[in-house]
Amino acid sequence: MQTKVYSAFQARNNFGELLNLVYYQNIEVVIEKMNKPVARIVPIQKAKVNKQLIKFNPPTFKMGKINSSLHRSEIYDDYLDKKFLAK
Numbered sequence: 001m002q003t004k005v006y007s008a009f010q011a012r013n014n015f016g017e018l019l020n021l022v023y024y025q026n027i028e029v030v031i032e033k034m035n036k037p038v039a040r041i042v043p044i045q046k047a048k049v050n051k052q053l054i055k056f057n058p059p060t061f062k063m064g065k066i067n068s069s070l071h072r073s074e075i076y077d078d079y080l081d082k083k084f085l086a087k
Helices: 008-013 015-025 072-084
Strands: 003-007 028-033 036-041
Touching: 003 008, 008 015, 008 028, 015 028, 015 036
Parallel strands: 003 028
Antiparallel strands: 028 036
């Protein structure tokens, strides 16, 4: 696989172009900051998948003195229902 190296400044200014290189031409892109490699963009098929990210489950929160835990989406949905459907 061919590799191209870009500075962080170049990567910021040409990010769409870098994605096109990776997607259409199957080229790996290395991004450097102060002449040290800090990131790599590779085609998704070649990337190692972090299994912890796939299993990510956002935390639940205890609300005040209530003994049940609610997910943040449940709290937000309830808030929106009360605010907009009560009218």
